[in-house]
Amino acid sequence: MAELFTPRNxxxxEALKRLTGPIHTERHVKVICVGAGASGLLMAYKLQRHFTNFSLTVYEKNPAVAGTxxxxxxxxxxxxxxxxNYTWSFEPKLDWSAVYPPAKEIFDYxxxxxxxxxxxxxxxLQHQVVGSxxxxxxxxxxxxxxxxxxxxxxxDHCDILINAGGILNNWRWPAIPGLDKYKGTLLHTAAWDDSVSLEGKHVGLIGNGSSGIQVLPAIRDKCAxxxxxxxEPTWVSPVQGLEQHRYSEQEKADFAGKPNALLDYRKVVETGLNGQFGIFLKNNQINQETHKHMLSQMKQKLNDSFLESKLIPDWSVGCRRLTPGVNYLESLTKPNVKVVYGEINSITERGCLCDDGNEYPVDVLICATGFDxxxxxxxxxxxxxxxxxxDKWAGTPESYLGVAAPGFPNYLIFLGPxxxxxxxxxxxxxxxxxxxxCQLIDRFQTTNMHTFAPTxxxxxxxxxxxxxxxRRTVWADPCRSxxxxRADGPVVALWPGSTLHYIEAMKEVRMDDFExxxxxxxxxxxxxxxxxxxxDVTADWAYYIRERDDDAPLSTGGRRRxxxxxxTVKGREMVVFSGADTQELAGAAQARL
Structure with missing residues (x-):
């Protein structure tokens, strides 16, 4: 054995011990995962289900799991x-209250x-990773x-470090001068204080992103x-076919009791979601149809020329994240709601001083200003x-397929750039x-691989x-997102393709991309x-002898089919790409119901 290699560290x-065991001996692998939100919990489930001879510690800064x-x-x-369809593919929930239920139900899931x-x-729990x-x-x-x-x-020490800290849970105050001078009650949507009552108060709400759009309808009735x-404007409306709906007791009973009722429903919704990718492509029929539908919905719900001129964007649907905005637009038109459009120059002791020259005093100021x-x-x-x-990602973060970073071996990322x-x-x-x-961890565990990182x-x-x-997507339009x-900067958050495209891209690990x-x-x-x-005395030592060729397809296309x-699916309409880039897009198509 010493002739094969002399251990230096x-x-x-540890690698030398492999020579005494059979091929693909599964060495012990220690994994540390940062965060017990959705991604961290799924990683724990996958390791538990598919691996032996491993140890895992998931460090979570909060006093409970579920992250955001x-x-x-x-x-x-x-x-x-x-x-x-906000569940794991293998773990449905039978009793959701609505298409868009309260966050508490999602936490409970x-x-x-x-x-x-x-x-x-x-x-x-309550253990926060502060360095590695x-x-x-x-x-x-x-x-x-x-x-x-x-x-x-x-x-602590690990062979493999997995960052499952998420992207939308590191909340931040708005960068507005004077925030520390405000004398009223200051709240942030991501650090909500349940002890604060809004009853009969004059409330200020900063922001019309997803959080602000959800907050307004929920608080309006209780505020004076x-x-x-x-x-800035934003597109707000459910995509056609995915409007809010509360499930009846009969529907829940059918989901629980009728064979395939819930599975069929989930497949219809997922097919619809996957069929929407064309929304994000310029000069695409789905984008044009969705634009027309949302424009009509927003005008109908606002029914106010001033609000329409300020809130309906002139950039494409999908440039910013779409939000259903249940009852948001309608709330903007209510008598106890005032819309102030423009920039807040500073926060005063009483409220917000805006670029229209006016100060707007409020009792409570809610910052729905998002995350880092x-x-x-x-x-x-x-x-x-x-x-x-x-330091490397302080400017423009660049990852390998959203899961790894060059130069940082044995470090994996959920929901990376x-x-x-x-x-x-x-x-x-x-x-x-x-x-x-898991494929990469399996290769690490069953070989004497020491380091792996994308080149x-x-x-x-x-x-x-x-x-x-x-360049061919609406995400590149000049909207702030x-x-x-920045508005004219590179798109760093999104995958260059559909979710189905990503799933197929990630089916196998391309080791030729790795050092x-x-x-x-x-x-x-x-x-x-x-x-x-x-x-293994319980195994069939002639497992490859059979009466017919029952192998799974060896080709990528065969496995996919x-x-x-x-x-098996008949009668589906195909919506093809259009525009000047036809030759580059030839062969690509977007399916929808």
Whole structure:
């Protein structure tokens, strides 16, 4: 064995042990996951279901799991994805109250998921990761973790570090001068204080993003007056066919009792969601039809020429994230709601001083001003070369397929830059990322792979492809959006394609895009010459002898056709791309019901 390689460090000493065991011996792998929101819980579930000989610790800064659905408890908080499709593909919920239910129901879903599968055993609540640095002797990361109840900081170690901290849970106050001078009650939607009563108060509401759009209808009836401060227009209306609806007791009973009733319903909704990708493409028939529909809906609900002129955008539908906006537009027209359009120059002791020269005093000021969406990790991630990913991504963050960063080995990311966080059903994309990560972890566990990271060349090519694709999308229009750092900047949040496109792209790990380092001889994984099968007395030692060829397809196209049941759906209309870029788009089509 010594002739094969001489171990130089702890990692190579461990690799040398492979020579005494059979091929693909599953070494122990230690994984640390940052965050027990939806992504972190799913990763715990996947590892538990598919792996043995691993240890996992999920560090969660909050006193409960579910991430953003624990943190966001403001009035009207809800998801803008239909509820039956804001679940894992394999884990439906029978009793959602509505298409767009309250946030508490979504929290209960993820908490129930964690309880059902015993995932709390991996989670350390109120523990916040505050730093990580590559360990040159062991490989992997030394991770500094703060106990938020005591302030004590400990150091843990892992072979693989997974950042599941999310993108929409690091809330921020608005960058308006004088915020600290305000003498009234100051609230942020993502840090809601339930003890504050709005009854009979004059409330100011800053922002008309998703949170602001949900808050206004929820508080309007209890407030004496609401002054809402809006600085730019946005498209607000449910996409046709996905309007709000409260499920009746009969519908819930059918979902629970009728065979395939819920499955068929979920498939119809998901098909509709996937069929909307054309909304985001310039000069596309679906985009044009949706624009016409939303324009009509907004005019009908506002029925006010001033509000129409200020709130209906002149840029394309989909440039900013679409929101159903249940009862929002109607609320803007109510007698106790005043719309102030423009910039807030400063916050005074009494309220907001706006660019129209007026001061607007309010008793309570609600900031629905969103999150830090820079993608920069919220703790230092220090590579073997000493580079901090926080510094590298301080400008324009560039990832590998939204899941990894060049130069940072054994570091994986959920919902990183340029993944389908706004393209369609996001939980489907998270599942695709988790499965992709599990493939990579499996390869790490069953070989003497020591490090893996995407190459700079692969990321350069991906970014070039992404930038080329984005020119044909409405996301590149000059609107202000968290999808990009500035109105005319590169699109850094979204995947260059549909959610289905992403799922297919992530089916297999492309190791030719990776720089891989091995502990010792790369073929040490071949072990002692025995297979795992020979050492399993309960296994069929002639499993490959059969009466017919029942192999799964070996080609990508063949596997896709079997997986997607190609040929089973009839009568679907195909909406093809249009525009000057026809040749480049030839062969591409968007399906819808």
């Amino acid at each position: 702890q990692a190579e000493q 659905w624990y943190e966001n408890r403001y009035p009207g908080c809800a998801c803008d994805v239909p509820s039956h 993820f908490e129930g998921f964690a309880q059902k599968y015993g995932l709390h055993q991996y989670v350390k 640095e590559w360990n040159h002797d062991k490989g992997g990361y030394d991770v500094k973790v703060q106990d938020n109840t005591t302030g004590t900081v400990i150091t 007056k609401v002054t809402t401060f809006i600085r 969406t820079s993608f920069k990790p919220r703790f230092p991630v220090v590579s073997p070369s000493g580079e901090n990913l926080q 340029n993944c389908p966080i706004g393209n369609g059903p996001v939980l489907s994309a998270i599942e695709a990322q988790a499965d992709w990560m 700079e060349a692969a990321v350069r090519d991906f970014v070039a492809y992404k930038d080329h694709f984005m 968290w999808y990009k750092p 891989v380092g091995y502990a010792g001889n790369r073929f040490a994984w071949l072990g002692n010459g025995y297979s795992q099968t020979e050492l 079997v997986l997607t049941k190609s040929g």
